[in-house]
Amino acid sequence: MKGLKRVFWSEMKKSHRLNFHSSLIYFSLLVWPAITYVSAYYSLKPFNLGAYSPLNRFFSSEKIGVFLLTGYLGYIFFWSLVQSAWQMSFERYSGTIELIFLSPVSRLGVIYGRAAADLLEGVWLFSTFALLAAALVKGIHVAAWWSIPLGLLLLVVSAVIWGGFLNVIFLFSRDSSFLYTVLDEPMLIFSGVRIPVAAMPLWGKAAALVFPLTYVLQILRELMIDGLGFTQILPSLGVLLAVLILLFLLSGRLAILAERHALKTGNLTFF
Template identity: 25%
Template structure:
């Protein structure tokens, strides 16, 4: 716990040392979904002629809210992949990974601290994003805020699990950018970030159901835009929680494998 707290504190101090990162925190959540929102407005037609077809597929005519909620969760995933997923690789670049790993500190604690820092950053990102979307896009939440908070918490757990798994793989293959682009690209296409997944072919829908973000996006949209209750999202919430537990266990297991491999091969200092 002391090792995890030290790493989390260090990561947060680095962020605070470079306050210009807050510019991206404020600007990116507004600019990123704008293209999809305007594209949806163009397809809807001047008088909303196309909204009926969209509502039949998506279950809501609020295409702006539909896009905004999907892109918000995508940004949280993207942040976790870049910051938590590449944490160990960044430690290599800084020249601190090898020194930390040969110390008596818990090596898993070093990664757990990065995960704790990422949870705080993800919650901050979602909070700032939802406020901005309400002020600038007029996003309206029609459902239970407590239920949305529960779904967001479960979603963050799942995202952190994916990030931990990704971190172990990155240290193994020593590549960050290509893997981030691949993984987030798969989620962008298959998780229904900006469109209903039932417009895809059957085999793509099957793959979409194997991604935790698919259930997080669907349930959050249902609660926020259509006022779904617990009875409608119970299945999705259980699926998100299971994905979170499995990804966390997988991340810990992969980390142990990579740790053992690094001790045997002496590869920590290799690039």
């Protein structure tokens, strides 16, 4: 356990020094998400969201702000780890992958340490913005003081497990730009970030089931918009935990397969 902690923290420090070496990076981590949130908000405002609007069945005009705020908060968490996993493919150019596979360290410690570092560095600024903005928008309704901390905790844990899974996936090839395209924009469209999943056609709802962000946003909105208590979110929480356990088990198995494939073919630095 001590060795696992050392690997975990060492990978966090490495990711911090590699990816967050400039104050301009932190500036962009606030400005870009804030601009996308404002853009999405004013993209919906011109439409009729009154009693005769089809979307009125899913959220009222007073809840647009908090609906998009929770959606983009979750999206930024997961997007930062899609970015992190995409950068994992570039490790093949620098030789870091060889060091990971040849050194006697926990593979999952490296993978989840990297995910945790990029998550914490990538989202804390926008999270601060989101919490401040939450005090200004209408529609927030919580059952108790613990609702928001619980939602954020589930968001962090889910994002780290998702990020670890993606890091393993991106270990298999350095030509991973198509995976980034598949995992980023569709997640924004189908996970319910801007439009409720319930308002999507059947094929859109089926696509939403692929992304863990869908389940996290459902719980986050049940806690912050619907004001549900802990016992009331247990069904949604059970589904989320099942998805996370599956992702964790798949990550461990795929990490073993990736290492075996690399040792067998010797293609650590090739396609």
